[in-house]
Amino acid sequence: MDEHIAEAVGRPDLIRLDDGLVCLRFETMKVVSALAAVRHLLETGVVRRGDTLLDSSSGIYAYALALACHRYGMRCHIVGSTTVDHVLRTQLAVLGAHLEQMGPSDDLKLDQKRRVERIQEILREHPDYHWMRQYHDDIHYLGYRAVAERVGRETGTDSLTVVGGVGSGASTGALARYLRERSPGVRLVGVQPFGSVTFSSEHVADPEIIIAGIGSSIPFANVTHTLYDTIHWVAFDAALAGSIDLLRRHAVFAGLSTGAGYLAARWERDRAPGGTVLFIAADTGHRYADSVFARHREAPRVEDLAPRTVTTVDDLALPWSRMDWNRSPAPATAAVR
Template identity: 70%
Template sequence: MYDHIAEAVSAPALVRLTDGLVCVRFETMKVISANAAVSRLLADGRVRRGDTLVDSSSGIYAYALALACHRHGLGCHIVGSTTVDTIARVQMEIMGATVEQVRPSEDLKLDQNLRVSRVREILSENPRHHWMRQYHDEVHYLGYREVADRIAREVRGEITLVGGVGSGASTGALATYLRRHGSVDVAGVQPFGSVTFGSDHVVDPAILIAGLGSSIPFGNVRHKLYDTVHWISFDAAVPGSVELLRRFGIFAGLSSGAGYLAARWERRLAPERTVVFVAADTGHRYVDSVFAPYRDAADVEELAPHDVTTTEALRLPWCRMAWNGSAAPHGAQFDECAPRR
């Protein structure tokens, strides 16, 4: 029996979709990261019960941190973008979190900078508050150790891990812990327009998929962990999400659709390996933009990536490149603004 709902929603389901293709399906993935991070901070004495934790978020990390704070008797202050929807905001506020949103912006970099600037103002006014720094503090890796150990126990043979890069914690941590059990190939999924793997010069006119990339450097991204990178546009990810629901009954978000698309391709290229991909959250916030117009979605069988050898050659709607553990590209190197653990 669980002692708190945060523990229940942290545990993913491992679902075998086809021979050699496994989905690690979370209800909301970042709960496992936030919960473990808060537990470690309390154990180390970096925060105490009654303290307030602060961070910036464009979506699911905000809810995850609010849930972890609720479990551990901590205050929670979220500086969110306008993408934090009413459903998430109301839940967080009822659990006791304070949620404020920065002014609307069409520029993701401006939005992220506005949020970070506001966090710094809050910290200057409240020096006892603790900044979680989900993008930069490696304490967010810890929660994925148990998931990686479970994958290693339940999945036989050689593994290719596929998932969104995002803040760097999920696929980065899973790759780190899985490689303690043996050799694992890692394929990271990125949107166009993200600096993380050098696609910021290519604009996706539809959307920059939340949770996959960033317009600013992230300290938790360890580029050397990734063997392959897929850049996937909104229009290519939508069929992936629709196919996951139509064929397998998995109702998952847009980043999951992109991951599924990349995973199918990696499986095709290496049929002797088991491909494990991460579905980070449910599809509820994408009902109107992705699932309602499902009849207009392309057939995933008709989609294939452009193979490129340099980021200068990137183009919509989908590209794949061998990364081979290369260093961060220019513009994605994180400049230490505060110590990392």
Template identity: 60%
Template sequence: MNAVHEHITDAIKQPDLVRLTDNVILARFETMKVYAALGAVRTLLDRGVVRAGQTLVDSSSGIYALALAMACHRYGLKCHIVASTTVDSAMRAQLEVLGATVDQMPPSQSLRLDQERRVHRVTQLLAQRPDVHWMRQYHDSVHYEGYKHFAELITRALGDGPLTVVGAVGTGASTGGLIEPLRRADPSVRLLGLQPFGSVTFGSEGFTDPEAIIAGIGSSIWFDNVRHHLYDRLHWVDFRHAMAGAVGLLRDHAVFAGLSTGAAYLVAGWEAARNPDRTHVVIGADTGHRYVERVFARHSEALDVESLEPLEITSLDNLAMPWSAMEWHRRAWPVVQQEEQAS
């Protein structure tokens, strides 16, 4: 018998686990960052850092915004979102009905410009309203807390056996918050991170993806919540490859998911075929609704997933579009300085 939930956040925070192939399992979320927002807000309230009725503010490209607004709704807090240009009208309407104040950045094809505008606006708000608490999803490790429950779910469902987690790096909290508790039980669990070209997080800031911003995968600004030493391997994918994965996932498995999930599906398929002894868990962060016009309406243009393969590199100096892959070996950042010291 299904449980009766006291709030919608309890109903949607857990993913559905869907077997795509013998050794690829999709953890499909409606909005994954409910885990992060609930865990963070609950912890801050317990610590006395924030109080009921206070306003929480943060910057978001979409799914964290909705998760934070829902957490505020649950715990009696006010919410102010500085939204990316990628936040669509459906998402904005939900935020506003939930009572959130929404500051949205103007249209931009530049990941860097969009994020710089958001950071500037948050800084303005904090100067004007000292009572506002900045959630700092990019920097405050409190966002790791909620994903411990995700790790418990994975462990119960999959049991023992070689495991690889595949997910977008983004803020670092979802992949990091999942892998740390998993590795406490089994240090051999591997983590494969995804990055877009143009992100500073793993050294691709010198590239520009001319087609689109891939929200939630990388960043043009530094994120303290990314713990580089947790990652075993990295894949960098451009918009066209992420689009191929998203369309392929819908076509092959009837799963309607966003671009970060599409990129993870593409990467997991490649990796799973070469590591058949390992179960690969794909983190499916959100649904595909906000990508209808930019991705799914153009499905006839999508590349065939089976025809794609990465360039295998051994140094960031060899990084190249449209898809590169590299063993990271759980190294800290900056890797270049470490290599120089070792030599």
């Protein structure tokens, strides 16, 4: 029996959708990393119960850290993106988390930069606060070991490909690292929005995509580029098609990054029959009800979509591009200084 709701929320479901296609579905994925990170900090004496934990978030991590703080008796301070919606703001308030939300902005890159600057101001004002550094501290890898062990037991690791949004780098990076301890041949496919610096697509604009979830306008230290075999860049319209098809065909109601991952996973599965492709569904589709699912009649058929295969990021183009990354190091624009 679970001792706290965070443990139940963080436990993923493994769903076989089709031959060779498996969904690793979370209600809220980052609860896994937040719980393990806070527990480790307490066990190692870095923080004590009652301390304040601080971080920036576009939404999912804010809820995850608030749950972890509730579970372990900590205070929680979040500098939130302008994209944090009313439902999440209300949940955070009732959970006792303090949210500072950035004002409206048409430029989500500027929103991310402002959040980072505000974190530094708060730390100068409150040096006793502990900055969780979800983008830069590999303590956030820890929670995925148990997930990787379960994936290994239930799907096997022979001819396994893992597909997921890159984001902060912790989820896909950790799963690949732990799975490769038992099977070095496990492939890792990262999904990115256009406009993200992480794999050098900042020169290609997609005005509709919300970059903060699976990409970044600033370098992230938790992204280990040498773990990734292939990268898919997916624009809003293509990700929307994936989300709609996933719900219509398999009844899985999940967010926009999941739609992008599902699209990439179908493509990878069809190119390598006989293997297993597992894609990550990081959250449910509720916050996308209006922006994505209400537009289901606009969605093209996924069968009519195919990525543009490129050999250099200079050739990236909307709505979908794919490149063999071949476990190369970080590009200069994504290297953390």
